[in-house]
Amino acid sequence: MNLARVDTSDTLSCAHRIDSDAEARAVARHLAAEFATGAAGRDRDRRLPVEELNRWSASGLGGMTVPRAYGGAEVSYATLAEVFATVSAADPSLGQIPQNQFGILAILRELGTEAQKRRFFAEALAGRRFGNAGPERSGKRMTDITTRVAPGRGGLRLNGRRFYSTGALFADWIPTRALDARDRPVFVFARREARGVTVIDDWSAFGQRTTASGTVVFEDVAVEPDDILPTYLFAERPSLTGPTSQLIQAAIDLGIARSALADTIRYVRERARPWMDSGLDQASDDPTIRHGIGQLSTALQAAEEVTRESAEALDAIAAEPITLESSAKASVAVAEAKILTTEIALEASETLFDLAGAGATRGAYALDRHWRNARVHTLHDPVRWKYHLLGHYVLNGAYPRRHSWN
Template identity: 40%
Template structure:
């Protein structure tokens, strides 16, 4: 556990965002080298912890700032512009704190929030391979020797090697899906660093093996129950993924001025600098528009989620409508941000010419990060839900796709 309680005054959204902006330049300085060498960002993650950024969503009643998810999204996008891998590591941390807040027992909430305020980090261990869909689990929480034990193998466990607590999705003794919160160093837990992808190379999204790990029954929540009720749980998780893509897009576009300033102009342009080529200027403007659109939609979605969470409640007439609007707004930014990230990561090469393709330049990391991260869940289904709403006012599901 590395970190510190946020101190030195009231923690506001403005302060959290300013902290992220202050940390971003140092995180960015080593991003290319870490990507090239697959060097895990332990120091950078520790810096986020020490600054208190992992504690932003701890509820006020448990001593935390209780900041809205819109603030977390801005913080995430800010860090993603510097290094998309570093920004993804806290995503499941915030998501599974939200699950504990919504569905956890009093014991679980007290246990986890106290630790997070002290600097603890949470990582997921949820996805498996071999099931019919990514929601199918063979990992089981079962009764044994008078207690509960957990066994199974999980893949794509982003940030697990940096974590103090693992949130493990499993099939419970009654057949319902559960999330079990366990210490990452518990006996029977093995955390691998076998993640080998073309992008997001330093998230350490490796394999976690669980071999009869003892589980405290008070630290287990009913995941089926959480997902059965309409809520903003899934929208919050998706918003942070969209924030990562928005940050990747912004980071890529922010490189093009330097690239065009050093590149030779195309002879037909009749200018002295590539940056004065009117066709490149138009292309840069179109890219900037795409990124600004994603950034604006990120704000809108965060506001819609906050509204849905602060009206009287989902049991009221306005509740389901607000939840649906939050999901639609999140779907919109998810698509826009993914498109902007992939496009900006690809087109930035146009501004620097052939030299930008050199491996030593590592400029490909923006596209590789975007292409890898946007595989997380299909944008086509976001468009499907938006289309059904546009044509028939069909509300989207509020499931917890993470």
């Protein structure tokens, strides 16, 4: 079990500050070109992307959603989605690792005090990384919480054991959900270097292998009152925090689909051989392969457009005071995108081998990583429940439940 700490101190001294949507998209394209090189090798050897993450931090993309009032670019949801799709097409692990940071910044924007906003937004702009200590594995339901922050010796103490902790191994701050002394759900920021914080690299999934999404243990960790956000208040107010997180998830799957289709086209053009009964000299002339590529391209284009439209819907909703109705519309819009990006990521990464042929399964090409990544990442929230959400909304006018998966 790897308990290593990733040092970002050198990176933070030169962290850039993103100034606009256009710059964020351009920086993402530049980084993606770098990240694509070596992505297959990192997956094969499970080599954690330390240097790549340091370049991400130095680029300033980690603070791109910080409000302009606090020195950030406050990029649109449309730009946020495109940045994650672009990076994830190069390496979806490098898309997933920083994803929680933007959900955290959204929660901070909704619930933080003025002092907390100034403090943590400045941390994000400086290039510091916010990881995540995710759901627990001990309860019957993924929402069960035994992690607690309560008065102890010398002040507040955080205790608990969490899993699915994407980004924690590489983080400066590890936020986690916990219950306070009154059994209310809160969000606690713990410093990665704090005494009693242990990050265990026991992530062993067959896809998204380099996210290090394993275990975090908090043992009598000292925290300050200013390190806590009262997430129980979300029960009383609508917000876009859930749709923000889901939009990023959809964008990561969209990136996987883009890359899988691009590799399919490249392999068919350069390496695939036509089937013996076709009487053709080139696989790219095979009408059945052309049909398959056309089908995938159409599905990908549909996913692209619906994801863009859902992001633009969030931008329009965010421009007005958030209501229960508009929050519900945001969840519905993003659910539609999540359905299509999930399905095309899985279809493109699976159909790749049918169109490219048996030779494409050779380990040297590492094309299986697309399906493995798609299969693992799309399990974050079952797409069948997105259909349920949409059907219940359309049939009965029922608003989706408000949480991070809606």
